[in-house]
Amino acid sequence: MSRKNIVLTMFLLLCVSTSVYSQQKKISNGKYQIAVYYFPDYHVDKRNEAYRGKNWTEWELVKKAKPRFEGHHQPKVPLWGYTDEANPVDMAQKIQAASTHGINAFIFDWYYYNDGPFLQRGLEDGFMKAKNNRLMKFSLMWANHDWLDLHPSTHGQAQKLMYPGKITPETWDKMTDYIITKYFKHPSYWKIDGCPYFSIYDLGNFLNSFGSQEAAARAIADFRAKTKKAGFKDLNINAVVWGNTILPGEKTIISPDVLIKNLGFNSVTDYVWIHHVVLSNFPTNAYDSVKNVYFKYALSASEKFNVPYYPNVSMGWDSSPRTNQENSWGNFGYPYTPIIIGNTPMAFKNALIEAKDFMDNHLTKTKILTINSWNEWTEGSYLEPDTSNKFGYLEAIKQVFVDKQE
Numbered sequence: 001m002s003r004k005n006i007v008l009t010m011f012l013l014l015c016v017s018t019s020v021y022s023q024q025k026k027i028s029n030g031k032y033q034i035a036v037y038y039f040p041d042y043h044v045d046k047r048n049e050a051y052r053g054k055n056w057t058e059w060e061l062v063k064k065a066k067p068r069f070e071g072h073h074q075p076k077v078p079l080w081g082y083t084d085e086a087n088p089v090d091m092a093q094k095i096q097a098a099s100t101h102g103i104n105a106f107i108f109d110w111y112y113y114n115d116g117p118f119l120q121r122g123l124e125d126g127f128m129k130a131k132n133n134r135l136m137k138f139s140l141m142w143a144n145h146d147w148l149d150l151h152p153s154t155h156g157q158a159q160k161l162m163y164p165g166k167i168t169p170e171t172w173d174k175m176t177d178y179i180i181t182k183y184f185k186h187p188s189y190w191k192i193d194g195c196p197y198f199s200i201y202d203l204g205n206f207l208n209s210f211g212s213q214e215a216a217a218r219a220i221a222d223f224r225a226k227t228k229k230a231g232f233k234d235l236n237i238n239a240v241v242w243g244n245t246i247l248p249g250e251k252t253i254i255s256p257d258v259l260i261k262n263l264g265f266n267s268v269t270d271y272v273w274i275h276h277v278v279l280s281n282f283p284t285n286a287y288d289s290v291k292n293v294y295f296k297y298a299l300s301a302s303e304k305f306n307v308p309y310y311p312n313v314s315m316g317w318d319s320s321p322r323t324n325q326e327n328s329w330g331n332f333g334y335p336y337t338p339i340i341i342g343n344t345p346m347a348f349k350n351a352l353i354e355a356k357d358f359m360d361n362h363l364t365k366t367k368i369l370t371i372n373s374w375n376e377w378t379e380g381s382y383l384e385p386d387t388s389n390k391f392g393y394l395e396a397i398k399q400v401f402v403d404k405q406e
Contacts, residue, residue, distance in 0.1 A: 040122030043086035065321035091126035137190035165205035242275035316343035318380025345392030
């Protein structure tokens with residue numbers, strides 16, 4: 001290749017890179033912020049290896065999934081193959097696809113127990129080392145739920161508790177120092193009005209970790225003070241509200257709106273629709289019916305909380321890959337649950353349009369939408385391209401939140 005052609009090629013590549021970055025900057029500074037949950041169990045983790053064998057990842061469950069009834073579409077096959085999210089090259093492919101289809105941030109399901117972090121390499125070795133991570137933001141949802149042995153789960157057998165979600169106050173102090181230093185200070189960390197966004201998944205475990213509302217509120221206040229001391233404007237601490245929260249040592253159920261106010265949260269959102277919608281039919285429930293019930297909940301939530309409520313759109317639900325494929329299948333409780341059907345890219349697009357209208361009507365400042373999920377393959381809720389729908393779900397986001405804004 002001649003020097004002239006080399007220079008021309010480099011110029012064209014620079015133009016493409018600049019164009020992508022400019023587009024992402026335009027989207028990020030726009031009216032809406034689209035944040036997608038990312039479940040990082042698709043890389044080799046030393047805990048998983050010790051328990052399940054060398055090189056195990058959750059892709060193994062995806063590969064082994066079988067149809068459970070006539071017309072059931074399993075297994076799902078990823079368009080890009082069984083990628084390694086801890087490889088920065090593989091993660092760069094995900095960042096490129098997400099950022100060019102209107103996604104502003106990945107919210108990583110982030111695990112930290114009394115004995116330290118778990119599944120962190122997808123973020124730390126993948127996203128944070130990807131050469132194009134400037135194209136989008138990342139943040140954390142502390143997934144402080146109990147980690148059970150359900151990969152896979154066998155009906156009739158007790159699910160072993162592997163890592164309890166309840167932690168000590170000392171772990172909280174150590175963990176929040178790590179968060180501020182390791183993540184908040186990264187240039188791609190997602191901030192809301194200059195405040196790092198940090199979400200907590202399980203309010204019950206959080207409350208039980210400290211023993212009272214007052215102690216839990218002090219823990220949040222301490223985290224907020226440390227964040228400010230580190231040079232940030234403030235902390236935007238978000239609560240994922242679902243299920244019932246009971247006072248430690250008591251049987252009293254605390255109303256979520258009271259808990260959010262007493263503990264000092266800045267915002268509220270959801271992780272997935274089925275936290276608020278009972279899948280009453282087995283084996284299948286229609287996507288649009290689930291959507292309609294969810295948005296009724298969203299309306300009540302937006303009126304109930306004293307802080308902004310950010311709505312959620314879920315792509316679907318099918319947790320059957322997490323069940324023992326050689327075992328009988330029925331409505332036995334998670335992960336043996338009913339499945340959502342009819343969740344086509346068009347149905348998903350219509351849900352996005354409804355969420356957009358909801359934000360316009362119920363959020364006066366920052367309009368944030370959370371989506372489940374980038375890669376919950378074994379729960380049947382993923383945007384990552386598969387061999388059936390290709391980029392269909394990503395295109396739906398782009399059509400609703402990017403194309404119509406240009």
